[in-house]
Amino acid sequence: MANGKDTVAENFYNQSTNKHTGILSWLLTVDHKRIGLMYLYAILTFFVVGVIIGLLMRLELIAPGRQLMDAQTYNALFTLHGVIMIFLFIIPGLPAIFGNFFLPIQLGARDVAFPRLNLLSFYVYLAGAFLALLSLFLPGGPIDTGWTFYIPYSVRSTTNVSLAIFAAFVLGFSSILTGINFVTTVHRLRAPGMTFFKMPLFIWATYATAWIQIIATPVIGITILLVMVERAFGVGIFDPALGGDPILFQHMFWIYSHPAVYIMILPAMGVVSEIIPTFVRRTIFGYKAIAISSLAIAFVGYLVWAHHMFTSGMSDTARWIFSLLTFIVALPSGVKVFNWVATMYKGSIDPKPPFLWVMNFIFLFSIGGLTGLVLGSLATDIHLHDTYFVVAHFHYVMFGGTGTIFFAALHYWFPKMFGKMYNDRLARIAVVLFFVGFNLLYFPKFILGYMGMPRRYYDYLPQFEPLQFVSTVGSWILAGTIFFIIGYLIHALLKGKKATSNPWGGVTLEWHIPSPPPLENFKEIPTVTHEPYDFSQLKEMKDE
Amino acid sequence: MENHVKKHPGYSTYIFVWLALLAFTSITVTVAGIDLGNYTMLVALGIAAIKSVLVINIFMHIKYEEKIFKVFLLLSLFTLLSIFILTLFDIIYR
Numbered sequence: 259m260a261n262g263k264d265t266v267a268e269n270f271y272n273q274s275t276n277k278h279t280g281i282l283s284w285l286l287t288v289d290h291k292r293i294g295l296m297y298l299y300a301i302l303t304f305f306v307v308g309v310i311i312g313l314l315m316r317l318e319l320i321a322p323g324r325q326l327m328d329a330q331t332y333n334a335l336f337t338l339h340g341v342i343m344i345f346l347f348i349i350p351g352l353p354a355i356f357g358n359f360f361l362p363i364q365l366g367a368r369d370v371a372f373p374r375l376n377l378l379s380f381y382v383y384l385a386g387a388f389l390a391l392l393s394l395f396l397p398g399g400p401i402d403t404g405w406t407f408y409i410p411y412s413v414r415s416t417t418n419v420s421l422a423i424f425a426a427f428v429l430g431f432s433s434i435l436t437g438i439n440f441v442t443t444v445h446r447l448r449a450p451g452m453t454f455f456k457m458p459l460f461i462w463a464t465y466a467t468a469w470i471q472i473i474a475t476p477v478i479g480i481t482i483l484l485v486m487v488e489r490a491f492g493v494g495i496f497d498p499a500l501g502g503d504p505i506l507f508q509h510m511f512w513i514y515s516h517p518a519v520y521i522m523i524l525p526a527m528g529v530v531s532e533i534i535p536t537f538v539r540r541t542i543f544g545y546k547a548i549a550i551s552s553l554a555i556a557f558v559g560y561l562v563w564a565h566h567m568f569t570s571g572m573s574d575t576a577r578w579i580f581s582l583l584t585f586i587v588a589l590p591s592g593v594k595v596f597n598w599v600a601t602m603y604k605g606s607i608d609p610k611p612p613f614l615w616v617m618n619f620i621f622l623f624s625i626g627g628l629t630g631l632v633l634g635s636l637a638t639d640i641h642l643h644d645t646y647f648v649v650a651h652f653h654y655v656m657f658g659g660t661g662t663i664f665f666a667a668l669h670y671w672f673p674k675m676f677g678k679m680y681n682d683r684l685a686r687i688a689v690v691l692f693f694v695g696f697n698l699l700y701f702p703k704f705i706l707g708y709m710g711m712p713r714r715y716y717d718y719l720p721q722f723e724p725l726q727f728v729s730t731v732g733s734w735i736l737a738g739t740i741f742f743i744i745g746y747l748i749h750a751l752l753k754g755k756k757a758t759s760n761p762w763g764g765v766t767l768e769w770h771i772p773s774p775p776p777l778e779n780f781k782e783i784p785t786v787t788h789e790p791y792d793f794s795q796l797k798e799m800k801d802e
Numbered sequence: 803m804e805n806h807v808k809k810h811p812g813y814s815t816y817i818f819v820w821l822a823l824l825a826f827t828s829i830t831v832t833v834a835g836i837d838l839g840n841y842t843m844l845v846a847l848g849i850a851a852i853k854s855v856l857v858i859n860i861f862m863h864i865k866y867e868e869k870i871f872k873v874f875l876l877l878s879l880f881t882l883l884s885i886f887i888l889t890l891f892d893i894i895y896r
Contacts, residue, residue: 509892557881560881560884561885576891576892576895
């Protein structure tokens with residue numbers, strides 16, 4: 259810092275895209291990096307709220323009977339926990355934060371294709387979040403249907419269902435706008451020489467995700483509008499009492515919400531494909547197979563939705579067809595996992611914190627994925643449907659998968675985004691604590707579910723108490739770790755060492771530019787000549 | 803870019819398509835009053851499909867656009883079709 263030159267180095271923090279300075283220069287910015295950061299702050303805030311609600315639920319479940327809230331409050335809390343974590347954290351999480359920040363840079367572009375649309379999608383997200391919050395405080399009370407809004411209860415509940423689901427409708431628009439922006443950016447703004455098969459795998463994953471966002475999200479939009487029409491005007495669409503078909507609702511809900519699972523996990527898989535080569539100093543094994551498996555997952559993801567509905571009363575033919583199709587998803591997912599492991603083989607592994615987070619991911623996600631097969635097979639699902647087994651499964655996939663990678667991505671790109679380094683030792687401790695807390699919290703739920711503990715129940719039989727207790731203790735460790743991580747990252751922001759432009763020795767384009775990057779990223783648009791994970795460029799990069 | 807501007811249709815085409823859409827809407831309304839049994843949904847979907855082909859091709863200019871947009875559209879359409887067929891496995895055999 260003694261060198262005056264460093265302090266005046268231009269970066270996107272001190273360069274505005276508009277005439278304003280201070281907070282307005284952020285709120286009205288069209289810079290993809292600033293928008294990405296605004297998403298980060300908003301999404302992290304909602305995540306913390308979701309964590310606190312989760313803690314309260316676990317505290318209530320520490321012993322049978324009433325502990326600190328009544329059953330109605332508990333119903334509202336698990337609904338809110340689901341709505342916040344799904345719609346406000348995990349769906350927008352990776353694409354809106356890291357996609358926004360790094361997709362244009364990795365492509366060698368100055369910004370996304372539609373910068374203003376990008377800002378709009380951020381405000382649409384905030385508007386959706388505001389509506390969701392508003393629904394808590396208006397007369398009628400917070401929604402208590404569970405995040406799946408199943409009919410007929412969601413038509414008959416007297417809580418603020420219409421407003422809460424309208425919030426999900428608005429959030430869907432934010433998702434669609436982001437998707438349109440990313441697809442256009444990938445097609446139109448690749449740097450010279452950046453062919454499709456030279457794109458980093460994070461871009462492939464984000465690209466596949468963007469397509470799901472565009473094609474699947476309108477389905478939930480239509481479904482939500484139909485539920486609102488049914489609630490407001492009593493038109494019999496889904497409610498059997500009015501002549502509707504409740505299973506049709508479940509179809510339409512899951513036609514979106516199952517592909518949405520891949521909106522959540524695909525970008526995470528993309529991040530894994532970035533981090534592994536960087537920390538094993540070896541090009542990714544099976545680049546094309548991983549790239550195409552992203553598209554395959556995106557497509558097959560459309561064809562399996564009714565595996566959520568095996569006990570709903572739909573036809574037997576549909577049940578076995580969907581069970582069969584579900585098994586097909588395991589193929590492209592397996593392609594990825596085997597290629598990641600093969601990449602590490604004979605690599606020069608440098609176990610820095612982002613890499614350790616990825617190891618965490620592979621372990622937790624594999625448990626989540628394999629228990630998914632147990633639920634995907636028709637016969638076992640009949641026993642396990644709507645039990646804690648399902649709760650454990652999707653927390654392993656979503657939190658152990660996407661949530662873990664959210665932290666991996668944050669630790670991997672933190673130096674680039676903020677120009678600061680965090681404490682390596684603390685970060686390693688956090689990975690271990692996270693692993694312990696996570697498994698203590700969620701693994702007992704597999705056993706509880708197998709024993710017959712139903713999900714979403716306020717009370718339970720005494721024989722479930724020991725495992726419920728272990729799970730609650732796990733929630734304290736896990737939540738404590740999350741606050742610990744946020745704490746040392748904020749400390750790094752304020753007092754961390756300055757980061758170099760390439761602290762990890764990565765070779766994708768973001769590591770060729772300063773940390774933090776300047777406005778519009780590149781002085782000159784680069785010409786891409788190397789394969790994305792060609793580590794022979796490291797030497798050239800040092801000479802630059 | 804220039805030649806796709808050239809190929810845009812004139813007002814007469816737009817008005818003709820609009821009239822056609824109105825005609826199809828009135829057919830839908832009329833058919834709704836007739837009991838076609840199992841074919842009700844098929845007829846309604848068929849008319850809706852023809853209408854959307856007109857809107858997408860003429861009003862949304864897809865007919866005059868680059869090939870890549872047609873590929874995107876066909877992929878989306880294929881996905882939608884798969885979803886319809888899979889849903890029918892439940893509805894028909896329930």
